[in-house]
Amino acid sequence: MKIEVEQDVMQVNRTYAAQNRADFSAQRLCVVNILGSPGAGKTTLLERLLPLLQAEGITPAVIEGDLATAKDAARIAESGVPVVQINTDGGCHLDAKMIARVLPAFDLASLDLLLIENVGNLVCPASFDLGEDVRIVVLSVPEGGDKPSKYPATFLSAGIVVLNKMDLAPYVEIDLAAVHADILALKPDMRIIETSCRRGMESGLKELATELVARMREKLA
């Protein structure tokens, strides 16, 4: 005999994500999910972004997702920003339940912005909504400009693409115009921000901070 089951095994994540989203809204908290390959510069970007956000009067917190170690959380903690490390123990992505589980570690009412650094992986995290308001994909220029067209589901799911390590662009012979065109071909209204985390090259980071503040205000208006 044949039975129809029609059970979506991803539904559990969607349910947790919806609950997270409701909890975040109730606390008037804006949440950002940051995706990118290992080594794209996600943690360094956060380290440099946090003081710029604080200068705008924003109280941020961070969740760090990694397979193992608390190295990234230790880096963020040095800045004094509240941070929780999630170790996925080999898991290739964060899911909404993992986020729900660590939220009690924060005083959510005192926060304006929660930045979640996902596991370094350009594939799996894209399928898992965490309940965030904004999804950023960080692509560093040495990774190659072909990534948006090779990982369309991931880039399509983002609202902002950060082209990081722009200081290396002259050395890696990347066709930046083509990268922009590829991203916009996927999503014409994608916000693309070019950044470098080198000292003295903060203009892109400032642009990103301004963009996040604008999106926060938009959500809380």
Place this chain on the structure above:
Amino acid sequence: MHETALMQNILAAAAQALAPYRVKRVNTLEVRAGVLANVLPDAFFFAFEALAQGTVFAGACLQVEKTPLGARCLDCGATYESFTLPPVCPQCGSRRPEILNGTEVLLASIDFDEEDEDED
């Protein structure tokens, strides 16, 4: 990359669905995966073979069907389906969709034989 975990969940859902029956043999599991689910069929079949060993699912046939994403055009409001990325509105050609679905991984159906009434 997380095909093994997904397959574990599918087999758990299947075992639950079969709990009320006296199952002799599972013939076919039908799975549907959205184009945004990032499910690689080869890895999925591999995970199935590994996890089914020694269970009622060993030897069953796994069928995986890719399903389109659903989208609503932000420019003309049309709703449509797409198997390809990026989704393009068939009405107006816009590439500004609101994605409605496409990440689902569905255990659609199970085909199995029951133990005969008069056995054991």
